Amino acid sequence: MRIFLAGHSGMVGSAIARQLSARDVDEVLTRTHDQLDLTNQAATATFFADESPDVVILAAARVGGILANNDFPADFIYDNLMIEANVIHQAFANGVTRLLNLGSSCIYPRDAAQPMREDALLTGPLELTNEPYAIAKIAAIKLCESYNRQYGVDYRSVMPTNLYGPGDNFDPIKSHVLPGLMQRFHYAAQADAEVVEVWGSGTPRREFLHVDDMAAASLHVLNLPKANWDDATDPRSAFLNVGTGHDISIAELATMLAEVTGFEGRIAFDARKPDGTPRKLLNVSRLAELGWTSKIGLREGIAQTYDWYQKNVA
Numbered sequence: 001m002r003i004f005l006a007g008h009s010g011m012v013g014s015a016i017a018r019q020l021s022a023r024d025v026d027e028v029l030t031r032t033h034d035q036l037d038l039t040n041q042a043a044t045a046t047f048f049a050d051e052s053p054d055v056v057i058l059a060a061a062r063v064g065g066i067l068a069n070n071d072f073p074a075d076f077i078y079d080n081l082m083i084e085a086n087v088i089h090q091a092f093a094n095g096v097t098r099l100l101n102l103g104s105s106c107i108y109p110r111d112a113a114q115p116m117r118e119d120a121l122l123t124g125p126l127e128l129t130n131e132p133y134a135i136a137k138i139a140a141i142k143l144c145e146s147y148n149r150q151y152g153v154d155y156r157s158v159m160p161t162n163l164y165g166p167g168d169n170f171d172p173i174k175s176h177v178l179p180g181l182m183q184r185f186h187y188a189a190q191a192d193a194e195v196v197e198v199w200g201s202g203t204p205r206r207e208f209l210h211v212d213d214m215a216a217a218s219l220h221v222l223n224l225p226k227a228n229w230d231d232a233t234d235p236r237s238a239f240l241n242v243g244t245g246h247d248i249s250i251a252e253l254a255t256m257l258a259e260v261t262g263f264e265g266r267i268a269f270d271a272r273k274p275d276g277t278p279r280k281l282l283n284v285s286r287l288a289e290l291g292w293t294s295k296i297g298l299r300e301g302i303a304q305t306y307d308w309y310q311k312n313v314a
């Protein structure tokens, strides 16, 4: 099988690449951003025509934390719409019958009932801090569903909760909360600082999934037989949540990161920074029924990620 892994150098793409190479049965096609700009329609069309992959895994996206989404909304919506429209359409136009599209749990309404089920999609207004990104990710699900309906292809989507792990972006401003705080606590512990600032009130609750679990779930879903996978009650909803089924508050996460990094000072909350959505926990029972549950516990995953961070980033 020739698999085009779009976004192979990102956090999720590189975790999927590790698992594909350990399995060693497929030929994996990759292109760096410099070699192929997936926002460019002509370049993407030429690539698909030249390489004719059998299967596509779409892990390429512009991603970032709450402030990056707030500050660069045009980049988040434009780049993601272009990448997904180009890749999904060119996959179809070049005979790809199986594709896996990676999305995000921010597709769900801000006030969706928790834990959020797949059928909560498009039932209410989105969280405003990442609405442009979420709209692009909803469009990708709908692209897949529409090509399935109109052309009978098998394009599936997975919607992961907040991901973390090796290869994450630890930038103090643009990153997501877990890597952002890991770096902040690390430097504070090294410097014996008295206080670390955590954004917002500390009360929002989030669910965190290790990227190696996400990679395993992605390959599990890609390989599910079709009959098993379609929801008989709604043939359009060809997407699945991926998470752990457990959430913790940002304050609890901060305490855990302080312990792992050895920070012994005080934790302060900066109420001028946005909290975002109050709670984001996925209902993962559909994927569990289809045979996959997460394996890596949060404390274990954070310790492993901190080890990687110290060796590769710090």
Ligand code: GDP
Pocket: 064, 065, 066, 067, 106, 130, 162, 172, 174, 175, 176, 177, 178, 180, 181, 197, 198, 199, 200, 201, 204, 206, 250, 273, 274, 275, 276, 277, 280
């Ligand atoms: P979200 O899950 O889309 O809201 O994205 P984030 O991972 O960026 O933020 C999650 C929550 O963590 C929000 O309530 C943030 O205010 C809070 N948070 C606390 N400290 C930080 C930090 O240093 N960086 C980020 N990105 N979020 C933080």
